[in-house]
Amino acid sequence: xxxxxxxxxxxxEVPAEAEIVSHQLMLRAGMIQQLQxxxxxxxxxxxNVLQKVxxxxxxxxxxxxxxxxxxxxxxxxxxxxxxxxxxxxxxxMLRIKDRGEREMLFGPTNEENVTDIFRKHVRSYRQLPLxxxxxxxxxxxxxxxxxxxxxxxxxxxxxxxxxxxxxEAGAAAFDRMFVAYLKTFKRMGLTAxxxxxxxxxxxxxxxxEFQILAQTGESAVYFDQAFEEIDFSAxxxxxxxxxxxxxxxxxxxxxxxxxxxxxxxxxxxxIEVGHIFFFGTKYSAPMGATVLGPDGxxxxxxxxxxxxxxxxxxxxxxxxxxxxxxxxxxESVAPFRVGLINLRADDELCRGVADDLYAKLEAAKVEVLxxxxxxxxxxxxxxxxxxxxxxxxxxGPRGAKAGTVELKSRRTGAVEELSVDALLxxxxx
Amino acid sequence: xxxxxxxxxxxxEVPAEAEIVSHQLMLRAGMIQQLQxxxxxxxxxxxNVLQKVxxxxxxxxxxxxxxxxxxxxxxxxxxxxxxxxxxxxxxxMLRIKDRGEREMLFGPTNEENVTDIFRKHVRSYRQLPLxxxxxxxxxxxxxxxxxxxxxxxxxxxxxxxxxxxxxEAGAAAFDRMFVAYLKTFKRMGLTAxxxxxxxxxxxxxxxxEFQILAQTGESAVYFDQAFEEIDFSAxxxxxxxxxxxxxxxxxxxxxxxxxxxxxxxxxxxxIEVGHIFFFGTKYSAPMGATVLGPDGxxxxxxxxxxxxxxxxxxxxxxxxxxxxxxxxxxESVAPFRVGLINLRADDELCRGVADDLYAKLEAAKVEVLxxxxxxxxxxxxxxxxxxxxxxxxxxGPRGAKAGTVELKSRRTGAVEELSVDALLxxxxx
Numbered sequence: 001x002x003x004x005x006x007x008x009x010x011x012x013e014v015p016a017e018a019e020i021v022s023h024q025l026m027l028r029a030g031m032i033q034q035l036q037x038x039x040x041x042x043x044x045x046x047x048n049v050l051q052k053v054x055x056x057x058x059x060x061x062x063x064x065x066x067x068x069x070x071x072x073x074x075x076x077x078x079x080x081x082x083x084x085x086x087x088x089x090x091x092x093m094l095r096i097k098d099r100g101e102r103e104m105l106f107g108p109t110n111e112e113n114v115t116d117i118f119r120k121h122v123r124s125y126r127q128l129p130l131x132x133x134x135x136x137x138x139x140x141x142x143x144x145x146x147x148x149x150x151x152x153x154x155x156x157x158x159x160x161x162x163x164x165x166x167x168e169a170g171a172a173a174f175d176r177m178f179v180a181y182l183k184t185f186k187r188m189g190l191t192a193x194x195x196x197x198x199x200x201x202x203x204x205x206x207x208x209e210f211q212i213l214a215q216t217g218e219s220a221v222y223f224d225q226a227f228e229e230i231d232f233s234a235x236x237x238x239x240x241x242x243x244x245x246x247x248x249x250x251x252x253x254x255x256x257x258x259x260x261x262x263x264x265x266x267x268x269x270x271i272e273v274g275h276i277f278f279f280g281t282k283y284s285a286p287m288g289a290t291v292l293g294p295d296g297x298x299x300x301x302x303x304x305x306x307x308x309x310x311x312x313x314x315x316x317x318x319x320x321x322x323x324x325x326x327x328x329x330x331e332s333v334a335p336f337r338v339g340l341i342n343l344r345a346d347d348e349l350c351r352g353v354a355d356d357l358y359a360k361l362e363a364a365k366v367e368v369l370x371x372x373x374x375x376x377x378x379x380x381x382x383x384x385x386x387x388x389x390x391x392x393x394x395x396g397p398r399g400a401k402a403g404t405v406e407l408k409s410r411r412t413g414a415v416e417e418l419s420v421d422a423l424l425x426x427x428x429x
Numbered sequence: 430x431x432x433x434x435x436x437x438x439x440x441x442e443v444p445a446e447a448e449i450v451s452h453q454l455m456l457r458a459g460m461i462q463q464l465q466x467x468x469x470x471x472x473x474x475x476x477n478v479l480q481k482v483x484x485x486x487x488x489x490x491x492x493x494x495x496x497x498x499x500x501x502x503x504x505x506x507x508x509x510x511x512x513x514x515x516x517x518x519x520x521x522m523l524r525i526k527d528r529g530e531r532e533m534l535f536g537p538t539n540e541e542n543v544t545d546i547f548r549k550h551v552r553s554y555r556q557l558p559l560x561x562x563x564x565x566x567x568x569x570x571x572x573x574x575x576x577x578x579x580x581x582x583x584x585x586x587x588x589x590x591x592x593x594x595x596x597e598a599g600a601a602a603f604d605r606m607f608v609a610y611l612k613t614f615k616r617m618g619l620t621a622x623x624x625x626x627x628x629x630x631x632x633x634x635x636x637x638e639f640q641i642l643a644q645t646g647e648s649a650v651y652f653d654q655a656f657e658e659i660d661f662s663a664x665x666x667x668x669x670x671x672x673x674x675x676x677x678x679x680x681x682x683x684x685x686x687x688x689x690x691x692x693x694x695x696x697x698x699x700i701e702v703g704h705i706f707f708f709g710t711k712y713s714a715p716m717g718a719t720v721l722g723p724d725g726x727x728x729x730x731x732x733x734x735x736x737x738x739x740x741x742x743x744x745x746x747x748x749x750x751x752x753x754x755x756x757x758x759x760e761s762v763a764p765f766r767v768g769l770i771n772l773r774a775d776d777e778l779c780r781g782v783a784d785d786l787y788a789k790l791e792a793a794k795v796e797v798l799x800x801x802x803x804x805x806x807x808x809x810x811x812x813x814x815x816x817x818x819x820x821x822x823x824x825g826p827r828g829a830k831a832g833t834v835e836l837k838s839r840r841t842g843a844v845e846e847l848s849v850d851a852l853l854x855x856x857x858x
Contacts, residue, residue, distance in 0.1 A: 033546060
């Protein structure tokens with residue numbers, strides 16, 4: 001993408017309304033724009049990252065055997081009356097009446113809707129196990145929306161729902177999601193700490209939340225350093241072992257009685273990005289989602305639900321990956337892998353080299369943002385540092401003559417000079 | 430995907446509530462399930478197709494230079510008061526109040542929101558031309574939602590918005606979208622007929638709607654056969670020529686005065702799937718979306734908007750591609766390219782051949798739906814015909830011994846027997 005044809009409205013000033021660094025940087029980098037409290041437009045750079053995060057979540061859900069669907073944003077109140085949550089949910093639910101005065105709502109979550117799909121189509125235990133998920137915009141009418149996309153009102157969530165014949169099978173489904181979550185966050189370059197949690201309004205008897213580590217995280221966490229050492233990309237992770245590893249929030253951590261020896265205890269600050277629940281028949285029983293078991297008896301299915309805050313993750317990723325100059329994207333979620341800077345857009349030789357390099361990188365399917373504008377070099381470098389692409393390639397007059405370019409790692413700051421061919425070999429291989 | 434692990438709730442009966450063939454087939458093929466009037470769950474098969482259609486739309490928008498963003502579903506009423514449309518829009522607009530009694534709405538379209546983005550970030554003609562688009566769920570509270578996803582209340586729309594300094598540049602932006610639309614529909618295997626249209630509630634002075642041809646289409650259209658002959662994949666299409674080609678709806682077509690000679694006049698039935706508008710300063714003037722021109726004067730930008738009914742297209746595609754047995758997907762939007770049928774799931778040899786073929790096709794990134802269930806052969810063939818995958822590959826006991834499989838084209842019905850290797854070479858090349 002040529003920056004001259006892109007829409008990247010970066011801001012020079014730190015917006016006064018933004019309290020936390022991810023909110024500040026998302027506004028400054030032209031990723032989002034507030035439409036009203038807690039509701040954001042995703043501008044091209046932000047939308048690009050959100051799609052990358054969404055795709056990693058999708059791939060790991062698919063790999064874990066979950067099947068993607070899409071449930072609508074607007075739901076009928078009648079379904080929520082069946083579960084008893086319509087009256088219980090309170091003011092966070094955005095309630096709506098249509099032109100015929102029918103009561104509807106903008107879904108804050110989808111247990112009722114997915115249970116309705118299940119009961120209309122599934123009759124036999126032979127159709128189990130089943131895990132259906134979707135990635136859809138939700139609305140929760142927060143009293144005080146803030147922190148940008150970290151606590152918005154309209155937000156993108158992945159929610160999966162497992163259906164099983166009995167508690168053992170349900171627990172296995174729960175464990176598959178537990179592992180899928182660790183793999184998902186790892187692919188984004190994040191260390192995720194699963195912590196036993198209360199179930200809250202979803203209900204149920206087993207629940208973990210996943211906190212990712214970030215210096216600017218909202219709460220203190222203590223954990224076994226094994227979480228930083230495990231190879232989460234492995235196919236044979238031992239879930240039972242993982243679930244036993246020590247992790248505790250500040251208020252529950254007791255140094256005197258901690259089972260982890262001090263030399264293996266780590267602490268950090270965490271941001272909640274996922275929450276998984278096993279709640280058995282809480283919805284299936286009242287809503288009549290039953291199957292015929294092998295013994296011919298009709299039983300309500302055992303269910304769990306599994307959420308990831310997809311839009312929240314974009315903010316959390318920035319909280320975990322930034323420095324004083326701006327964002328430092330992990331490669332897997334970077335909006336572009338390479339930022340190509342032509343230092344002298346008015347110089348024919350520089351433009352020739354940069355244009356050629358851009359064309360070749362594009363041809364090799366490398367995602368490049370090419371700053372081809374007539375701007376000061378300082379402004380170009382500052383913009384690239386702010387938006388945090390992993391690799392910066394600079395074409396300048398001296399190098400253009402010698403056939404070399406400069407390559408900088410945004411994360412380490414390390415700079416090397418190399419030939420155009422060597423650069424192409426590095427990225428376009 | 431193994432069918433035994435998929436969620437494909439096909440129906441044997443034609444649902445009584447479905448009046449048109451696409452609605453019937455989408456329900457029977459387990460693509461959608463109604464949640465309430467005009468609001469649908471997209472089940473795995475339907476969601477798969479919707480994503481493929483969306484991706485073709487996206488790629489052609491990108492190729493035409495439009496830049497993707499995402500605007501939220503919920504908008505503040507205040508923006509629509511600025512344009513004067515809040516009171517004018519009527520009951521089709523879903524009006525909502527949040528917990529603070531603030532007036533909001535579920536966006537039926539996004540002219541106001543995108544104009545607001547523009548005015549907050551763009552100051553100079555040097556930042557033009559600009560075309561921003563998004564693919565987002567909209568809500569229109571139809572009096573009588575019907576025909577499944579063809580006239581739903583919550584529906585997926587691609588809407589693009591062009592911003593230009595003057596009318597000439599605006600007209601060029603309009604023409605780029607005009608061509609992009611023809612390319613988009615062609616890639617889906619559809620013949621699209623652009624017809625001059627009234628602008629309706631969007632306003633403006635130039636407007637075309639795009640109808641795709643389907644025997645079961647909603648209205649009669651007459652057109653120059655050139656529309657069926659042009660190579661829309663070419664890079665150098667002559668827009669002026671295209672816009673002059675004859676096309677007229679039933680009520681405007683006058684055989685006595687038709688400029689097309691009878692031997693080149695075609696007629697058919699059409700379904701509207703897109704609509705493009707050029708409306709100049711209708712929104713930019715009242716909302717103060719101005720730029721400084723080369724002469725230093727501030728002028729309101731010239732705008733156009735460009736819609737494609739993405740979820741509607743799924744229905745339209747089926748109207749244009751079906752037979753008495755079910756859907757006949759064009760390859761570019763098929764949920765899976767190949768349906769692999771194991772005729773005898775209980776036979777070890779058959780299962781070995783089919784499992785191996787499935788693994789090899791998957792490894793070669795061919796999208797395969799593998800019917801590995803223990804079911805009657807007749808039921809398996811009927812399901813495959815119903816869901817309309819372009820190619821059916823059947824493994825039976827006789828062929829399994831001889832090392833051959835049967836390949837059937839869903840569209841032509843042509844059947845051939847070929848070796849497993851030849852089949853792999855055909856699809857996995």
